[in-house]
Amino acid sequence: MGKAKMESYFKQKQANDEKLFVPYIMAGDGGLDVLNERILFLQNCGAAAIEIGIPFSDPVADGPTIQAAGLRALDNGTTLSGVLQTLQAGKNERNIPIILMTYINPIYRYGVTSFAQGCAAAGVDGVIVPDIPMEEEKFLADEFQTSSLAFIRLASLTSTEDRLKEIAKRSEGFLYAVSVTGTTGAREAYVEEVKAYLEMLKSYSSVPVLAGFGVSTAEQAQTLSSYCDGVIVGSTIVDLFHHGDVEGVKNLIEHSAQPTTTS
Numbered sequence: 001m002g003k004a005k006m007e008s009y010f011k012q013k014q015a016n017d018e019k020l021f022v023p024y025i026m027a028g029d030g031g032l033d034v035l036n037e038r039i040l041f042l043q044n045c046g047a048a049a050i051e052i053g054i055p056f057s058d059p060v061a062d063g064p065t066i067q068a069a070g071l072r073a074l075d076n077g078t079t080l081s082g083v084l085q086t087l088q089a090g091k092n093e094r095n096i097p098i099i100l101m102t103y104i105n106p107i108y109r110y111g112v113t114s115f116a117q118g119c120a121a122a123g124v125d126g127v128i129v130p131d132i133p134m135e136e137e138k139f140l141a142d143e144f145q146t147s148s149l150a151f152i153r154l155a156s157l158t159s160t161e162d163r164l165k166e167i168a169k170r171s172e173g174f175l176y177a178v179s180v181t182g183t184t185g186a187r188e189a190y191v192e193e194v195k196a197y198l199e200m201l202k203s204y205s206s207v208p209v210l211a212g213f214g215v216s217t218a219e220q221a222q223t224l225s226s227y228c229d230g231v232i233v234g235s236t237i238v239d240l241f242h243h244g245d246v247e248g249v250k251n252l253i254e255h256s257a258q259p260t261t262t263s
């Protein structure tokens, strides 16, 4: 669908008062054979989009769960071109946006232009690159624009307000609001500043603001979603799939969408 369609797809969901739930999975964890199957399963469970990680040997933003999933995927021979081919093969069965999450190194090795073109051909709609700061991103932004890919930016709790304003202004598709300090992985609690941070980002952003990092329960998803437009859940989903608990995945997505009940 590309950037413009992804944005109108999210707008339509929001017009129906839906919060957006975006699960993350690691491509090649369990083998590339299960990738398209998992995507369709998540789509049927009500995911608003799916974030797909490209396994990489030095995943600096990742905690233990995603690191382990990345190692499993690398061990069974998963490559970026294998992932793109698999996504291309499953393209016609999907109807929700697909976002690739990859560090810059695999993109460099593949070639920036080939990567952007390969993503578009595979039916990828947006890309997240966590280790490219805003000052260095132009070479990527230009290629993504040529291929109609949304360049999804990451905001962090430790940035100044001026910087957050600029990041929010640039974000396409949605704005990824990293809502903890540190790496990916389940957390028990969120710091109090998260509410103000998400509300501030919402006031600057023209695309939906989604909170990610640390979400492991439906209650957390509901609470965070009440401050912004939805959540991204990685480590918990990766763990559930790894243990074969697809019912757990389904329950988490279904319950996360329910409005917060106050007791």
Ligand SMILES: O=P(O)(O)OC[C@@H](O)[C@@H](O)c1c[nH]c2ccccc12
Pocket: 024, 051, 053, 061, 062, 066, 101, 130, 183, 184, 185, 186, 212, 213, 214, 215, 232, 233, 234, 235, 236
């Ligand atoms: O695993 P968590 O804590 O639920 O966080 C989401 C996260 O896994 C996913 O979005 C992600 C995986 N690796 C990343 C690297 C950078 C930014 C985001 C990510």
